[in-house]
Amino acid sequence: MTDASATAQSDRPLGFLRNQLPMLLVAVVLLVAVVFLVQDRWRRGAFVIGGAPLLASALRLVLPEVRVGLLAVRGRPFDVVAYAVLGGTIIALAATISSLGVG
Incomplete structure (x- = not known):
């Protein structure tokens, strides 16, 4: 194995992580939401x-196509609108959760 191929192979996991960083950030936010849900903070967890x-x-809106990773499902306009509608709907539903008896 040459030095160039060894370097390319060792860079693959880092390159993959670098390309999937946007999806990892979204997953971290979801993990934080799960922590709130486990602590019986339903409304706060739903907002997160x-x-x-x-x-x-x-x-998806600001990153170039090569850096967006797994967040790219369809075209950019469709993805941006679909994610925004989904997030807005979940937040609207979270706002309707009664705070009486819930954290």
């Missing part, structure tokens, strides 16, 4: 869950 697709929408 709604924030994840909004973050995905913003990342």
